[in-house]
Structures are given as C-alpha cells and as structure tokens.
Amino acid sequence: MLFNEKEKTLFTLTRDDPSNPLASYAKSGFELDGYEWPSVEHYYQAMKFDDAEYREQIRLAAHPADAAKLGKSRRHQKRKDWKKNSVTYMTRATYIKARSHADVAQMLLNSGDMEIKDLSQYDYFWGSGRDLRGENAFGKMLMGVRQKLRKELEK
Numbered sequence: 001m002l003f004n005e006k007e008k009t010l011f012t013l014t015r016d017d018p019s020n021p022l023a024s025y026a027k028s029g030f031e032l033d034g035y036e037w038p039s040v041e042h043y044y045q046a047m048k049f050d051d052a053e054y055r056e057q058i059r060l061a062a063h064p065a066d067a068a069k070l071g072k073s074r075r076h077q078k079r080k081d082w083k084k085n086s087v088t089y090m091t092r093a094t095y096i097k098a099r100s101h102a103d104v105a106q107m108l109l110n111s112g113d114m115e116i117k118d119l120s121q122y123d124y125f126w127g128s129g130r131d132l133r134g135e136n137a138f139g140k141m142l143m144g145v146r147q148k149l150r151k152e153l154e155k
C-alpha cells in the first residue's frame with residue numbers, strides 16, 4: 001500500500017516539540033564554547049547576538065520557547081553575518097547534543113535513510129510550511145548530522 005511505503009521512507013518531527021529528543025526544543029543539555037546550554041534552541045538563539053550579557057540572558061531562559069522569544073527581540077541587534085551562519089550554529093549544537101546523549105544519536109541513526117522533514121506549518125525556512133514546499137532546513141540539517149555520525153561509527 002502506498003501509505004505504508006510512505007511511512008517507511010519519511011521521518012517527521014517539528015523543531016519546537018520539546019518531547020521529541022531530536023527537536024531543537026528538547027531539553028537535552030550539552031556543553032559548547034565553554035558554557036552549559038539547556039537546549040539547542042537556547043544556543044542557537046543566543047548566538048544571534050554579540051552582546052555577551054544578552055547572550056547570557058538567553059542561555060538562562062527557563063524554557064526553549066522563552067529563548068526563542070528573546071532571540072526574536074527587535075530591541076537587540078543581531079549579528080550582521082547571522083543569516084549566513086544560522087544553519088551552521090544549529091548544526092553545531094545539534095551535533096554536540098547527539099555526541100553528548102547516546103540515545104539522541106541512536107534515535108537519529110535508527111532513522112536510517114529515511115527522509116527527515118520538519119513539518120512546522122508556519123515556518124517556510126526551517127520547516128515545510130503549510131503546503132509542504134518549505135525549505136525544510138531543519139530536516140536537512142538533521143540528515144547531515146546523521147551522515148556525520150554514521151561516518152564516525154564506520155571509522
């Protein structure tokens with residue numbers, strides 16, 4: 001049946017689902033650049049800014065959603081090179097999270113060669129948008145990290 005085949009080749013999630021270990025909102029902490037980060041989202045949002053004090057405020061946010069809100073503030077200027085580097089920061093944090101939590105790495109590796117899609121309806125960059133034609137940058141990033149983890153296992 002077509003439906004079943006589709007199920008086998010597609011792995012879906014949404015970036016802001018704290019209950020999914022692969023989401024950036026998952027509360028799986030890790031250490032990076034000399035600090036403890038409560039989630040990938042905290043790190044990603046903090047890295048938007050040069051202002052160390054504001055970064056620290058984001059790092060200490062109670063919930064990934066609060067970190068995201070602070071990251072969207074128009075009162076604080078984002079780094080000029082942010083758009084160019086945003087995917088790199090999301091990738092770095094996700095990779096370090098997976099290296100710090102064996103169960104997260106395993107979950108990603110268990111997805112095999114399935115296409116990973118972020119189904120976020122309102123996000124045409126990280127997600128797939130309402131019409132599923134979005135960039136799916138979050139899903140692509142996860143597939144890249146999966147590839148890297150797999151290569152490291154082969155060594």
Ligand SMILES: Nc1c(N[C@@H]2O[C@H](COP(=O)(O)O)[C@@H](O)[C@H]2O)[nH]c(=O)[nH]c1=O
Pocket residue numbers: 071072082083084086087122123124125126
């Ligand atoms: N980071 C990014 C975009 N982010 C866009 O801005 C929204 C909020 O961004 P964020 O806080 O980064 O998740 C996000 O939902 C997405 O639509 N867009 C792009 O073309 N290229 C990027 O590199």
